[in-house]
Amino acid sequence: RKEVEQDPGPFNVPEGATVAFNCTYSNSASQSFFWYRQDCRKEPKLLMSVYSSGNEDGRFTAQLNRASQYISLLIRDSKLSDSATYLCVVREISNFGNEKLTFGTGTRLTIIP
Amino acid sequence: EPEVTQTPSHQVTQMGQEVILRCVPISNHLYFYWYRQILGQKVEFLVSFYNNEISEKSEIFDDQFSVERPDGSNFTLKIRSTKLEDSAMYFCASSETWTGHGYTFGSGTRLTVV
Numbered sequence: 001r002k003e004v005e006q007d008p009g010p011f012n013v014p015e016g017a018t019v020a021f022n023c024t025y026s027n028s029a030s031q032s033f034f035w036y037r038q039d040c041r042k043e044p045k046l047l048m049s050v051y052s053s054g055n056e057d058g059r060f061t062a063q064l065n066r067a068s069q070y071i072s073l074l075i076r077d078s079k080l081s082d083s084a085t086y087l088c089v090v091r092e093i094s095n096f097g098n099e100k101l102t103f104g105t106g107t108r109l110t111i112i113p
Numbered sequence: 114e115p116e117v118t119q120t121p122s123h124q125v126t127q128m129g130q131e132v133i134l135r136c137v138p139i140s141n142h143l144y145f146y147w148y149r150q151i152l153g154q155k156v157e158f159l160v161s162f163y164n165n166e167i168s169e170k171s172e173i174f175d176d177q178f179s180v181e182r183p184d185g186s187n188f189t190l191k192i193r194s195t196k197l198e199d200s201a202m203y204f205c206a207s208s209e210t211w212t213g214h215g216y217t218f219g220s221g222t223r224l225t226v227v
Binding site: 103 | 146148154155156157158161168169171202204216218219220221223
């Protein structure tokens, strides 16, 4: 059973376009939600946290729907530097009260000049 | 900006050998983690560490794995007898608080078992 599921892509999008990614998670008790960005053979880097009220950071907008267990990321006016793999990440608390991050497989985005 | 440092960046080892992957977390962080990513697959949780002991470990983290904080700065992952399937990128992470926010990942150690 996949815990965090994403469309692996690839998404090939022209520069300046808007692109949206979706993610679903299976654990309804999940605590926090994030989008990370990972460049090829690099470490994951936090892009933004995701809140139920929706949040925006420049060209990036994230949304969480707890009822549907669904997370989205919207990138407007995409730039060549946005080319990367976008990881949907969920923070879970174990039965012992410890936390861990559960990652999706990522969605590969390539921005085309 | 503070960062998590990992060494070496790439380690090649023969099957059956022991390897130690090293990490220097951010100095005021209290929670430490190891994650791994097999090429082409997702990032997977291995272990979390707090107050000088393991707080949580995954099914992957079997008896071949161990972690240690030998001094006030280093955090190590040891694999006792490496297998081919241990080949992966290993990421160390640290966080200041128990919230999942402020997770900083190191740049990783690519382990290749031959």
